[in-house]
Amino acid sequence: MTSRRDFLFNTGLGLGGAALAGFVPGLTINSATAAELIDPLAPKQPHFPAKIKSVIWLHQDGAPSTIDLFDYKPELVKLAGKEVPSSFLQGIKTSTQGGVGKLFVSPDRTWKQYGESGSWFSNLVPNIAQHADKLTFIKSSITVGATHDISILKLNTGDLNPGRPSLGAWISYALGSANPDLPPYVVLYNGKSEPRAGSVNWNSGFLPAVYQGTAFRPGNSPIFYLERPELRSDVQQSNSLALLKHLNQKGSAKFPADTELKARLRSYELADRMQTSAPEAVDLSKETDATKELYGLNDPISSGYGTTLLRARRLVERGVRFVQVVTGEPGVDTEVTSWDAHDDLQTNHSIKARQVDKPIAGLLEDLKSRGLLDTTLVVWTSEFSRTPWGESGSGRDHNPWGYTQWLAGGGLKAGFTYGETDALGVQVADKEKAVDTYDLHATVLQLLGLDHLKTTFLNNGRSERPTVVYGKVIKDILA
Amino acid sequence: MKYKILYAAIALSLSAGISVAAEPDTAAAKPAANTVPNNWAYKPVQQVSAPAVKQKAWVNTPIDAFVLAKLEEKGIKPSPAADRATYIRRATLDAWGLLPTPEEVTAFEKDKSPQAYETLVDRLLASPHFGERQARRWLDLARYADSAGFQNDQTRANNWRYRDYVIASFNSDKPFDKFIKEQIAGDELWPDSLEAKIATGYLAGYPDNYNSRDLVQRKYQIETDITDLVGESLLGATIGCARCHNHKIDKVSQKEYFQLQAYFANVVVNEKAPLPKGAELPVDVDYTTHQAAYQAATKEIRAKQKAILDQVREKGRKYHNERYLTDSRDAIFKPEKEWTPLDKWVNYRTNAVASERDIAAYLKQSAENKKGLEYDAANEPLWAQYEALSKELKKFDSLRPTKGSNTFTTVSELGTVAPETRVRFTGIHEKPLEAVEPALPALWAGANTKLEITPTKTSTGRRTALANWIANGDNPLTARVYVNRVWAQYFEKGIASNPGDLGRAGPKPTHPELLDYLAGNFVKQGWSTKKLEREILLSSVYRQASAERDDVLKADPLNDFLAVYPRKRLEAEEIRDALLYASGKLDPTIGGPAVFPQMPSNLVAGDNNFTGNPLWEVSKDPNDFNRRSIYTFVRRSLPYPLTASFDPADPSHPHHKRDVTTTPLQALALFNSDIVVGWSQALAGRIISEAGASEDAQLNRLYEILFSRKPDSSEKSALKAFLKDEAKTIQARAWTNKFEVAVPTGLKETANLDPVKAAAFVDLVHTVANSNDFAYRF
DSSP: OOOHHHHHOOSSOOBOHHHHHHHTTTSOOOTTGGGGGGSTTSOOOOSSOOSOSEEEEEEOTTOOOGGGTTOOOHHHHHHTTSBOOGGGGTTOOOOOTTTTTBBOOOTTOOEEEETTTTEEEETTOHHHHTTGGGEEEEEEEOOOOSSHHHHHHHHHHSOSSBTBOOHHHHHHHHHOOSOTTSOSEEEEEOSSSOOTTGGGGSOOTTSOGGGSOEEEOSSSOOSTTOSOOTTOOHHHHHHHHHHHHHHHHHHHHTSTTOHHHHHHHHHHHHHHHHHHHHHHHTOOTTSOHHHHHHTTTTSHHHHHHHHHHHHHHHHHHTTOSEEEEEOOOOSSSOSOOSSOOSSOHHHHHHHHHHHHHHHHHHHHHHHHHTTOTTTEEEEEEOSOEEEEEEETTTEEEEEOSSEEEEEEETTBOTTEEEOOBOTTSSSBSOGGGOBOHHHHHHHHHHHTTOOTTTOOEEETTEEEOTTTTOOOOOGGGBO | OHHHHHHHHHHHHHHHOOOTTTOHHHHTTSOOSOOOOTTGGGSOOOOOOOOOOSOGGGOSSHHHHHHHHHHHHHTOOOOOBOOHHHHHHHHHHHHHSSOOOHHHHHHHHHOOSTTHHHHHHHHHHHSHHHHHHHHHHHHHHTTOOSBOOTTTOOBOTTHHHHHHHHHHHHHTTOOHHHHHHHHHHHHHHOTTOHHHHHHTHHHHTOOOOTTOSOHHHHHHHHHHHHHHHHHHHHHOOOTTHHHHSSOSSSOOOHHHHHHHHGGGTTEEEEEEEEOOTTOOOHHHHHHHHHHHHHHHHHHHHHHHHHHHHHHHHHHHHHHHHTTSOHHHHHHHTSOGGGOOHHHHHHHHHHHHHOOHHHHHHHHHHHHHOTTSTTOOTTHHHHHHHHHHHHHHHHTTGGGSOSSOOSEEEEEEESSSSOOOEEEEGGGOTTOEEEEEOOOOOHHHHOTTOOOOOOOOSSSOOHHHHHHHHHTOTTOTTHHHHHHHHHHHHHHSSOSBSOTTOOSTTSOOBSSHHHHHHHHHHHHHTTSOHHHHHHHHHHSHHHHBOOOOOHHHHHHOTTOTTOSSOOOEEOOHHHHHHHHHHHTTOOBOOOOOSOBOOOOOHHHHSSOOSTTSOOSOOOOSSGGGGGBOGGGBOOBTTBOOHHHHTSOOOOTTSOOOOOOOBOOHHHHHHHHHOHHHHHHHHHHHHHHHHHHOSOHHHHHHHHHHHHHSSOOOHHHHHHHHHHHHHHHHHHHHHTTSSOOOOOOOOSOSOOTTOOHHHHHHHHHHHHHHHTSHHHHEEO
C-alpha cells in the first residue's frame, strides 16, 4: 500500500514515513520544493546564499599541542621548569599523573613570523607557515572532556555520548548531494586501522541512514561491495541489471503511485554508476608527479596522509559536500601513531608534524591554484590540545580549556587571528571569546548558507538541531 | 518564523490527513478533525466496547469493528482479503522475520477448515522464531550491543545472556508487567533469581568508556542514558528534553527530570558476576573447559608476570589512579571510612575498570622513559622480563576460548543510601544546582503522587518503587505505549503514528478507542504479548490486500484509516535472514554467545583496537556464518557492513522505528557481495535438487521459495529469455584462458550439470533475489 510520501510526491528515491515527518520543519518547504523530498539526497536550497560549497574537515586525531605549532608563548619559555602558578589553574579539573606542575618547553622548538599577517609558526610546520595569509586562527577554542573519545564525539556530533548526527550528516540532510554518483559525505583515513570509535563519529544518529558518512577505505576500491563479484563479467552484470529492471518495472506497474518501489528500481542504476564514479574519484593515476610531490607522496612518512588529502581535493572537485579526514598512523615503522604525546612529545610531534605539514600545505596550494579555495572550507581541528606543563618529564597532558584551531577558505577573514589563550596557554584569556565546538559547527553551517537554529529535524516530537541547545556563529572571523 | 507554522502543519497532517505539500500555510489554521485532547495519553485508559458497524460479516475480532466504524463513517470500503499465499508470507515475515516454505504455503492454501487462519497463527506464535523476531524489536529499544562503545569498544562477553533472556521471555509469553519489573529492578525484587538479575542487562547496556578520567561526570552520563531509556522505551516520553531545559511542549520541568534520574542514582553494574553453580549452560561449560586449558598451559608464565607486577603494584596503582581528574581523584585517595555514597560509587567504578594492564603500563613507563619522574633503572630488567613473558604468553592465544564467558552482567546498588542528585543548569554537568529526591513528573502521575520507597538490605529500593508504578495496569502510559508499538510493527505506523512519542508533540491517535481497547484488553489478558499479536494477526484489517486503490489514495492518502494493507520493505535482519533461509543454509540454533560472520577483509586486518584485540575475528566455525542476524555480534563502532545500509537500529539510543531509506549502497551490498552470491549459489543448488532438471519447474520453485507464488506467463518468458541470453554470454567467456563461473552449490549429483547453464541459472536466482518482490512484503 502507498503511504503519505507516495501521495505527496511522484518519482525518485523514497524515504520512510518517520523520516518524512522529521523532514519538514527545518528547511523552508512549499509545494515547489516538495519535489526535492522525493530524493532524500536531491540538492536543496540553503537559507541564504552560501559562501562555500564544500568542507574538508581535518581532524588531527590524538590532540596536537597547539602551543608547539601555532600559539607562541614567550612567557612559557621564560618560566620553563618552574611550577605552574596556581592562578592559571582556577576552575579547571586536572590529573596529577606523571607529576603535573612543571612548565615544559620542548628543547629544539623555535618560532618565526610569516606572511603579511605576521602569524607565528613553530619549526614543526614550515610548509603550512608559507600559507599564513590564507589562514584564520581561532586561538580561544574550548571543549569538554579529558578522554579522547568523548571529546572526539563532541567535536563531530556535539554530544559526549554516541547517537547524535555528525556535522557532515546534518549538512547532507540540509543540502543534499551535488553529485548523485557519489555520496555527499565521505570519510577518509590513512593506515590500516579504522579511526577510533569508528562510525559513531560519522553517524547519522536520529537522521535517516542515508545521511551518514560513507567511509572510503584506503585502496583502489573505496566502498564496500563496490566491485562486481570476481566470477561475474560485465556483460553478465548488465544482463542481470536489465532483467532486474524489467522485473521491478513490472512489479511496480501494479502500484503506479508508489514512489518507493520506483526509487528502489532507480537505486540499482545509481549503484551501477557509482561503481565507476567512486574508484575514478580516488584514482590518483592521472595526477601529475608535481601534484603528488606537492602533497608529500614522495616521503614515506607523509605519503599515506597526503594520499587522503589529494583524494579529498578530487572529491571536492566532484561536488562532495563534506570530507572528514582523520589522521592515521605515519607511514614508517614507529611507535608513534596519533598525536597523543603523553611522553616524549619531541619525537611524537616531529613525526606527526612531518606526516601532515607538507600534505596540508599542498592541499591549500592546490585548492588555491585550481580556484577551489574560494568555495571550499578547510578546517584544521582536534578533539582538544595539550597542557603547557610537562607530563612524564617530556610529554604533555590533555587541554580542553584553551587551544588553537584554524580555518581557511571562502567567506573568511584570511590572515586573521581570533581570541587568545592566557600567557602560558592553559586557558582562554577572555571567556567571552571562547569558541566551543558548537560555535565552530554554527560557523561552518553559516558559511554553507545554513542558519544553525533553523536547520532542524523532528525526532520523536523533539525539534533537534546540529548545535543541540548551544552555539553561536563567530561573526568576527567572517569576511 | 515560518518553520514553526510548518511544524504545526505536519503534526496536523499526520492526524487529520491534510496535505502538507499542498497548502502548508493554511493547514495550521484549519480545525483538526481529530478532537482528542493533547494530553490524551496521560488520561486513564477508558473501558470501551466495540462500536456497531454495518458490514458485520467483516468483523473477525473487535479490532475490526473499531477500524471498520471509521471507514464506514468516511464511506470507504475495506480491501478484500489478500490471497492466502500473500497472507502467509506477510504473517511469517511479521511474526518470525523469515519466509514460509513452499510446503507451508501449500498446506495453508489447502486447509479447508474454518480454523485455517487460527491454526496457522497459532503455529507461528508457538515457534521459537517468534521470540527471535519480537526480541529484535525489544533489543532496538534497549539499545542492545555486545560491546561498550567509545574508542576501545571493548567486548561485553556476557550481553548475549540478556539477549537470550529477551528471546525466552517472548517465547514463554512472559507477562509484560513482569518483564518490565525484572528489567528495571530484578536484582531488588528477585535477589535469588539469576534470570531476574540478567534481566537488568536492560539498564546495564549503556554505552560506556572504561577509559574515562572524569568518573563523576561519567556517572552523570550513565544516569542520563538510563533515565532516557526508561522514559522513552516504556513511557513513550521524550523526557530527555527536560534535562537541558523545562520541556517546551510536555509539562515536565528540569527539576522533575532530575527527580526521575534520582531513581537510578545508586546503580552500579557488575560485569563479572560469577555464574552460580548448576546454572551453567553447555556453552558455559565449553567456555570453562577451554579457559581452564588455557589457564593450565599458561599458569607458570602468568605467575611470573604477576610476581613482577607485584614488585611495582603499589606504585603502579597509585600512578594509574593519578590520571583521574580532581574530584574523582579526591574520592579515590580518601580513606574508605570517610567515603560518602558518591565516593563509594567512584571507587567501585575505579576498581571495576582496573586491570593488570594498568600496572604493566606503569612498569613500561618507569623503565623506558628516562626523562619521566617515574623512571627507575631497577625496573628496566623487570620490564624486559615482563615483555619477554608477554611474547611467550601470546603463543598460547589459540587456546583461548573465542566466545562466551563464565560470568554474567547485573545491576546492583552500593547500599541503602544513594549519592545525591542535583539539577544541572542547561544539563551541563559542571553546573550543579539544587539537590532533589526521587519523584515522578506530575504530568505522568498527578500532582501529589509520592511513591513509597522501601530499602532492601543492600539497596535503596528506589527502582522497585519505579518499576511497580510503571508495570501497573492503572498506569495510563505503559500498556498504551506498548500496544501502540506492537501495532506499528504490523501496520507500519502506530495508532498514534509515532511510537516514540505519545506526548503532546507526538501525533494523536487516529483510533483512540481502538488504542484503549487494545491497552485495556492487554492488561486484562495478563499482559500477554502473544494474545495481543494473535488478535492482530487474525483481524480482517491485517488480512486485507495491499493492492493500490485510487479511491483510497483520494480519500485517505496517508492510509490512516487502513482501508488497504500497508506494504513494507523488509528490515535489515529480515533481508539477510530470509535469503539465508531460502538458500537452505540457515542454522536454526536458538541463543548462545554472539557470532562473527564474514567481514570485508580490510576491516579484519590490522590492530584495530586500543587494547590489542581486533575489532572482528571472523569465526572459524562456518556454521556461525549461517546463524540468524540477531546473533551477529553487535560492535557499536562497526555496524555489520552487509546490512548496515538497510536502516538497522542504532545501538546508541533507544531505537523506536525502522526507517526505510533507499540508497545505491544497499543495491551494491545485495548485488555485489560475495556472501549474497554464495547464498544465490546455494539457493540455485537447492532448487535444482528439489525441482529436478525441468526449467519450468525450476522457475516455479524459485518464485515459490522467494515470493510464495509461481511466476506468471510474462515473467516466465522474461526469465527464460534471460537464461538463454546469459548462457550465450557465459559460453563466450569459455573461450578465454581463464574460465571460472559461479555454479550452484550443495548438489549431490553434478555429473549431468551443464556448467554454462548452471551458471546462468545462478545469475538468474541472484537477480530475482535482488528484486522488489523479494525485498518487500505485500
